[in-house]
Amino acid sequence: MNPRPSTTAPFVGSEVGQLRQVIVHRPGTELLRLTPETKDELLFDDLLWVRRAQEEHDQFSQALSEAGAEVLHLDQLLRETLAVPEAKSFVLDQTFDERLHGPAAAPVLRDVAEGLDPGALAELVIGGLTKRELLELTDEPRSVVLHSLGPDDLVVPPLPNHLFARDASCWVYDGVAVNSMQKPARMRETVTYEAIYRWHPQFAETSFNRWSDGLDDGRATVEGGDVLVIGNGAVLVGMSERTTAQGVERLAKRLFAAGSADRVVALDLPKQRSFMHLDTVMTMVDERSFIEYAGLGELASYTITPRGESELNIADHAPGQAHRAIAEALGLHGLRILTAEQDVHSAAREQWDDGCNALAVAPGVVITYDRTPTSNAFLRESGVEVIEVPGGELGRGRGGPRCMSCPTLREPLGSSATQAAA
Numbered sequence: 001m002n003p004r005p006s007t008t009a010p011f012v013g014s015e016v017g018q019l020r021q022v023i024v025h026r027p028g029t030e031l032l033r034l035t036p037e038t039k040d041e042l043l044f045d046d047l048l049w050v051r052r053a054q055e056e057h058d059q060f061s062q063a064l065s066e067a068g069a070e071v072l073h074l075d076q077l078l079r080e081t082l083a084v085p086e087a088k089s090f091v092l093d094q095t096f097d098e099r100l101h102g103p104a105a106a107p108v109l110r111d112v113a114e115g116l117d118p119g120a121l122a123e124l125v126i127g128g129l130t131k132r133e134l135l136e137l138t139d140e141p142r143s144v145v146l147h148s149l150g151p152d153d154l155v156v157p158p159l160p161n162h163l164f165a166r167d168a169s170c171w172v173y174d175g176v177a178v179n180s181m182q183k184p185a186r187m188r189e190t191v192t193y194e195a196i197y198r199w200h201p202q203f204a205e206t207s208f209n210r211w212s213d214g215l216d217d218g219r220a221t222v223e224g225g226d227v228l229v230i231g232n233g234a235v236l237v238g239m240s241e242r243t244t245a246q247g248v249e250r251l252a253k254r255l256f257a258a259g260s261a262d263r264v265v266a267l268d269l270p271k272q273r274s275f276m277h278l279d280t281v282m283t284m285v286d287e288r289s290f291i292e293y294a295g296l297g298e299l300a301s302y303t304i305t306p307r308g309e310s311e312l313n314i315a316d317h318a319p320g321q322a323h324r325a326i327a328e329a330l331g332l333h334g335l336r337i338l339t340a341e342q343d344v345h346s347a348a349r350e351q352w353d354d355g356c357n358a359l360a361v362a363p364g365v366v367i368t369y370d371r372t373p374t375s376n377a378f379l380r381e382s383g384v385e386v387i388e389v390p391g392g393e394l395g396r397g398r399g400g401p402r403c404m405s406c407p408t409l410r411e412p413l414g415s416s417a418t419q420a421a422a
């Protein structure tokens with residue numbers, strides 16, 4: 001179990017081992033597209049002061065480097081990927097679609113985009129394009145779709161949730177799930193990651209397993225915020241507003257077939273926005289401890305194990321048995337569950353502000369937002385080292401440090417590097 005990484009291939013051996021390499025996305029033009037009218041559809045609760053959000057994000061990246069992780073920037077990876085001709089035509093095909101842009105405009109848009117250099121094209125793909133910006137690049141195509149748009153309407157929608165680099169792809173042991181996304185506003189994020197992992201030399205020249213084929217997965221969705229690589233050959237997955245039971249089955253089958261994991265514990269979460277992913281209510285902070293939201297309640301859970309070559313065994317656990325199932329998966333007698341004592345309203349506010357969305361950078365060392373002081377103080381009292389980063393603006397997108405990171409290299413539990421860091 002837990003095959004060891006080769007020197008360069010991506011490998012995420014646990015949730016809390018020493019973090020070595022991580023993808024993040026510094027917010028840019030795409031956040032300037034949020035308006036009071038578009039923010040809800042784009043899954044933000046407020047408009048962000050972009051300059052400040054960038055400064056906050058820079059501090060997050062710096063904290064990651066200081067903690068020993070190499071920080072890869074998604075926009076730079078995409079630019080470098082788009083320099084590969086096959087990657088460029090894949091991204092163009094996936095971005096300009098007759099069903100979205102109409103048969104008259106789609107080929108014209110594709111031609112315009114094809115003429116851009118990789119930097120400008122990456123900016124268009126993530127930042128989006130308005131009709132006014134398009135008309136600076138070409139004459140107006142004879143298209144009903146374009147004629148009926150106002151000058152500042154978006155021809156290519158932006159991808160502001162790339163900020164939450166965790167969700168559209170997640171590495172689990174020696175492979176990656178490129179995820180099909182539940183919400184329309186996030187579906188094209190899958191294209192970015194697919195292109196990077198297929199063609200960027202950093203990934204294309206290594207070998208790794210594939211746990212899902214995002215673009216083709218239809219309704220079997222899994223999102224990275226729901227997937228915790230808890231270690232010991234086990235994975236904890238939330239069935240949430242975003243991740244379906246079908247998605248969990250697919251993930252389990254592929255992990256088992258490759259021999260990369262031998263147990264998946266699925267937790268049945270309430271299907272609501274405040275609990276959109278498992279990592280908004282529960283994250284792992286050391287080999288046996290989880291920070292957990294007080295209002296989570298008792299949830300049903302399932303332990304999935306392999307049965308023969310390709311079937312699954314499912315053990316159903318009654319509500320309230322989830323901690324036991326997780327402890328068993330980790331080979332432990334029990335877990336340490338960290339839930340700060342505070343009144344119901346404060347607990348709900350801190351959960352909303354991502355107080356439970358800690359990102360471990362080593363066992364017992366986590367990055368959190370500064371806007372959740374009670375949870376942070378409680379973690380410290382419990383012996384966890386807390387590195388705070390500012391989250392005043394970033395937090396308005398409803399995602400914290402764990403959501404904003406996609407680890408690509410992380411030590412397994414109990415490895416010597418991880419023990420040295422502990």
Ligand SMILES: NC(=[NH2+])NCCC[C@H](N)C(=O)O
Pocket residue numbers: 042043044161164166167186224225226276277279280397398399400402403
């Ligand atoms: N892993 C996470 N909890 N991600 C948070 C994603 C937030 C994002 N605005 C969305 O609604 O999709």
